[in-house]
Amino acid sequence: MPMQSTPYIFTKTQDWLSAHKPAWRTYFSLIESKTPRVLEIGSWEGRSAVFLLLELCGAPGPSMEGRNNDDNRNDHFDLLQTPAGIERHRKFLHNMSTTGGNYTLVPQFSVPGLMSVIAAELASSNEQKGVDLVYIDGSHRADDTFLDAELAWRLVKKDGIMIFDDYHWPTEPESSMFHPKRGIDGFLKLHEGEWERLSEEESYQFVVRKTAEMRVGFLMGIQTGDDAASDGLSKGVCDNTAFEYGIHVALTIDSTYAMPAAVAISSLLSHIQSRVTFHVVDCGLSPTDKERLHESIPSDALSRATLHFIDLPEGSFAARLGATWAKLDLFDLLPVERCLYLDADTLVRADVQVLWDIDLRSNELGAVVDVGFPTGHSEIASGPYFNGGLLLLDLAKCRNAKRMIQLRQHAEACVSSNARFKDQDALNLHFTGRWASLDMRWNAQGLGTYAEQYTPERHAISERLDMMKADPWIVHFTGPVNPSMAAVLNPYVQPWLSKPWGYAGAPGHPFAGEWRGVLEETAWEGLAGSAGYKKKCEAVKTKAIEEAVAELDNRISVGREL
Known part of the structure; x- marks a missing residue:
């Protein structure tokens, strides 16, 4: 709908919008929502806000009656200390009301104003959270622009658009703290991988489309009536995902297993929305291996996945005995208290957040029974025997000083006896009576091969085996690479x-x-x-x-x- 001209009161010499209208219209065409929502930070006489309400949000305009259901917020503040400021504010209110559109005025500076908008958004019963477009034209200080962008970004939906004005503002040097460019560049660097640029290289405005999911990222209590806390702190429903602790996944690989590890990492990330930190113990990776592992993170997971490479210290099990023993070094190397270890030869087919959330109770470890040897083998005492390809570790419990000494003793005993399954035998010795048996679907071994073959031990777990074969959540490709x-x-x-x-x-x-x-x-x-x-x-x-x-x-x- 074209903007009506006669009812509005705009200063002709202060039209900083018209030159950008053609580009903005192309951005509007990318917004799929039928009821788009807009957040504007900073305003003068409301020219851009009116344009957004009419052309993007479909407000009735001065020639139509009624209001729609769009909620378009505009952060506008004027100290109203001068006649010019009072008059400008009057024009703004007149122009906005003339649109006939639905809008909310937040008469605060941008940071507290944005915090109130976020709180209102979280408390809203609106099923469609977030906004489709943000236009930032507030304070031109770099640090203020950065804060405006950071807070507003948390409200932008995936595929939403953010428009920064004055990226090439001529009044101040672009390197100055009093120019928005430094703040915009800092924000864009911080959120690298979460956006794609829409504006042309030399455009006066910098425009991006968000490629990451919307996330508020911190808790905000909602204080209402009887819920108000006596100490002045707000009460509210706490969503633990807002803490963004995420999950920690460990792999121990050398160059020969870099490629399958990429499959394990990529498949895991494609089934989870939580933040994931991969702690990769470097048992002999090249710089190219590490680069390619980084490149294997799916594009839609870049904002929530981290690769943390850990060097093996001298004297570690893996440094002395080879990469096979590296998982025994995890207890000393990992900077976390809970960890999910995965062999690199795995394919993840389900959300491991479900696995991560399992309560191990008093156990130090969660694992899946070994399909090949459910009760162990001839070189180890008969009893429940787990496969070492997936371990859910409560490292806080495992790191008891006495237990760590025992772990080293069990490992050395297996090295001396040339144990059949090396590290797996050592771990089973160490965690006897201290591990929780997990659903076999979390470590599906021997599919299509020995899982199909009868043994009395496998027959005893046949019901669980059938479930594993029907719908494995993590497939483990056991056996040699080259037979x-x-x-x-x-x-x-x-x-x-x-x-x-x-x-x-x-x-x-x-x-x-x-x-x-x-x-x-x-x-x-x-x-x-x-x-x-x-x-x-x-x-x-x-x-x-x-x-x-x-x-x-x-x-x-x-x-x-x-």
Whole structure:
């Protein structure tokens, strides 16, 4: 609807809007809401507010009667200390009321005004929280502009638009604290990855579209009547997600497992909205590995995911014994009190926030029974035996000084005896009677292979196994990356056990294709079809054949000597 001209009272020499109208109209076309909501910070005579109400929000205008249901807030403050200020305020009120649109005037400076707007938004019964467009043209000080943007950003919906005015304001040097550009640049740097630019490079205004989900990010009590606290603090319903503690996920990887780790990270983030910090213990990663892991974070998760690389200190288990033992170093290395450990050869298919929230009660650890050996094996005492591919760790309990000494003793005992399953045996020894058995769907092992094969021990957990096979929440690709030729040819164990990215693939695994699909969404996209990868697989297969032939020759030679 074109703006009506005659009823409004605007100063002709103070039209700072008209030059931007064509661009603004293109931005309006990107807003999908049928009842768009607008927040304007700062106003003069209301020219831009009127334009927004009429053209974006569809206010009736002076030639129509009635009001609509849009809630358009305008933060406007004038000290009204001079006749000019009083007159400007009169024009503003006249122009806004003439639109016939629904608006709310917040007669405060922007920071307290925005805080009141946020509080009102949280308390509102409106199902559609947030605003579709913010126009910032308040104080031109850099720090004030930064604060305005930071608070307003918390109200902007995903795909909403934020317009900064005066990005190239000529009155002050752009490097000055009294120019908004420094504040705008600081805000944009802080929220890098959460927006895309809409305005042209040299545009006087800087315009972005938000690509991240709306988040208020802090608690605001709602103080009303009887709810008012005697100490002056507001009471309200506390949403724990507002604290943004998030969850902590640990991986221990070297360069050979960087690629599958990218799949684990990407698939986990695609099923969760909480903040996630990945603590990656560096057992031999290259700078390129780390860069590609960063690049594998889905674009819509950049604002809520962090990769924290941790170096192995001298004397650590992994430094002495190899990456297999690195999960025993987590107890000393991680700067958190609760952690979810994942093997890199996993595919996440559900929201691990549900897993994270499980109450371990008095237990130090949550884990899933080992599908291959539910009650242990011949080299370890019979009893409940868990798989080490997923561990929900209460590190605060685990770090008891006496228990840490015992952990090292159990680990050294397994090293000395060359334990069959190395670190997993050490962990089972250490946590005997101190671990909670989790739903088997959180660590689905042996799918399509040994999970289908009968043993008395697996029969005893068959009901849980059936649930795991029907709908696994985390798929664990157990077995070797590259199986021996004997394993591939073994007629009693078919299909053979191997991982999807090895030379032999994972032909019997029902989720190998899904794993490869996620791989294509990471920085390793196109790897499977590359000439280099195929050449590497051929080389590994040739090596497996050569090793098998050498073993055959050796056995024949030994047999002839008998």
